[in-house]
Every structure is written in C-alpha cells, then in structure tokens.
Amino acid sequence: MARIPIMCEAGLKDPTAANKTTFGSGMFQMTEAVANDHYSYVRRDGYNWGPDGTTSDTAGVPKNVVASIITNNSTAANQVLSGDLNAAAVSGPDQDRMNAANLDTVKQPAPAGEMFFNHSPGNPTSDPAVRKALVQALNLDDLAEIFTAGRGTRSTTMVSIEPRACIYDSVAGNLPDFDTSAAAATLESAGWKAGADGKRSKDGTPLRIRMVYETFGDATDAAADVAVNAWNDLGATVELTSGDSNKILDVALSGKDNTAWDVAWEPINVALPSMLVPFLSGPVPAAGMNFASISNPAYDAAVEKASGLTGEDACAAWADAESEIIKANSAVPFADKITTLYFNNAGLAFGRNFIGSALRLYQ
DSSP states (O other), X not given: OTTSOOOOHHHHHOGGGGGTSOOSSOSEEEEEEETTTEEEEEEOTTOOOOGGGOOTTSTXXXXXXXXXXXXXXXXXXXXXXXXXXXXXXXXXXXHHHHHHTTOEEEEEEEEEEEEEEOOOTTSGGGSHHHHHHHHHTSOHHHHHHHHTTTSEEOOSOSOOOSSOSOOOOSXXXXXXXXXXXXXXXXXXXXXXXXXXXXXXXXXTEEOEEEEEEEOOSHHHHHHHHHHHHHHHHHTOEEEEEEEOHHHHHHHHHSOSOTTSOSEEEXXXXXXXXXXXXXXXXXXXXXXXXXXXXXXXXXXXXXXXXXXXXXXXXXXHHHHHHHHHHHHTTSEEEEEEEEEEEEESSEEESSSSSOOGGGEEEOO
C-alpha cells in the first residue's frame, strides 16, 4: 500500500495548488518547480517519523535537494562521474564506465519485455494453439539477452517494481519449452497447414501476425527482428510496426480498432498484482483497459479469491491468478530491465528508490 499515493486535505481543497508546491508530511517541501528542468526541495524541520528512526536531524540527511531532469542517459552518467550530480539512474551501455568507477549502486528491476496476444474473435491469436506455437518458437533466454543488451534478466513475474508487495515466480513451469519442431506440430494439429511455400493457413485464412512494439533503442529492435524471423520460419507472415509509447498505446488502448494487432510488446509497470486486473480482464477499450480482450474464467476466479485475502495468503493467491494468464499464453513476461542507481558521495539508507527520508550525503 505504500506504493499508492494519498492526497492530503490541502490538496483536496485546491488540487491545482499542488502544481507548484507539495503538501503533506514528507521529509522535504518543494520550493521551486521548473517543468522539464529541475525541482528544488528543502528539508522540513521537525520531521521525526521516517523508517528506522529517521528524523530531520539524522546525520547525512541533506538540507537541500535538487532533482534535475536529464533526458540523455550519457549526460546523466557524465555528471555523476564529474560530481555535478550526486546520484542518477543509468541503464544501457553507459553502465560499463559507471561500473568501472566503483561507485555505490542500487539495482532496480523493472518489466521491459512483455508480450501480449490479442484474443479478439477473428484474430489468429485468439486460437490457443497459435499463441502456444508462437511462444514455443522463441528462445526466451536469448530474446531477453538481446532485448536488454545483456544487462537484464528473464522475468519471473509481471510485477517486479521495487519495493514488491508480493515476491513470487508466476513464470517457471507455466510456459512451453523452446522447441521449433513442437511449435510446428502444435500448429499442424490445430489445422494450420503449411503450403508449398512454407506459409501456413487454416480453412483458407493465412496465418498473418501483426506485431506492434514500443522501441527502446537498437536492442529492442534487434529482439523484435529475432521474433519475426522465428515466426516467419514457423510459417507465419509477420508484419512489424514500431513506435514510441504514444503510438503503441494509441493502437492498443484507444479503442479505435481492437482487432488491429495480434502481438504487442508493451510493458505494464504496476506495483501491485491487483493493479493488473483491469488490463487482464473486464471491458475492452474504449470502455476499459483489457486491450488484449482476454477472457479467462480461471483468472477471474483466482482474482476473486485473492481479493478477499491479506498477507502471505493473498500473495500466494495473486501468484495463482497471474499463473493462469501465463499458462494460457495470453501474456508472457520475458525480460526485466535492470536500472542501476549510481551514487557519488551519496547513498540510500534503505530501499531501492529515491525516497526523501532515505537520501544521505557522505563526506
């Protein structure tokens, strides 16, 4: 629940006032907000309710904090190395020189490679055999390696943002093994026959797969090419469309045409498994957010059970719910990006995020 913000009374009375300042009882009070440039904060005197007994007088808690908006990864890395910044999140190839500097680090996993299959009637991926075969045709270990440029890991859940309310593995044992021969057999047995040119069709309908994905750079593009080649070899005809998040979300979530795609690579970043429910069940766009048009009674039943539980029992039930989606090859999380927070004469007293009361300056 700590991941869910709560608006305080002052913000409720005048929501627009929070555009330029902060309300509430945190360690820091905002003093300046310059959009797309920086945000300045000053320590709140008398703060005494932080984790591990943290107060405004705790040694190392900074008096002033400036959060700079730096969109270029290499620039942020340069400024940490030069001492112009005390901390920054850095991913990709710039991590190599950051690691060579022997700085203090905190690693943050986050969903990056997630594959969704469209269940809309008439789309080929509404066929469970097609979904299974497309997954069987991919070496997900290699795909994750390529997708993250060797700086990530295979996903074990659809909810990997730290701090995690529930820690479980919903992937292991729930996906078919990589086996191209088995993938071909899966399609054959479902009536998707290969013609003389190797391309498959069923009852005169070609196996045409339209894939859309959000590109995060060369590594993402290379991973998409690997998937396309594997599916072409399987006998599908694959059409590839890439773009930024706005373009992919317009295709998947606008509701203009929910049948316009078959496979989507678009990560859903949520902090709690319950936050996945509207994406994996319920109404489709534009009425809802179930962009893959998933209908899975086993998932719905598991969600209902999980929603009535708390603590470890709830986590186990949410893991069961997520597993139902993955077993059906409706959504396949395959790659977590590892973003590293690098610190120069600074650090975190606890946790994995830039939380005010955790910030520390060192001499």
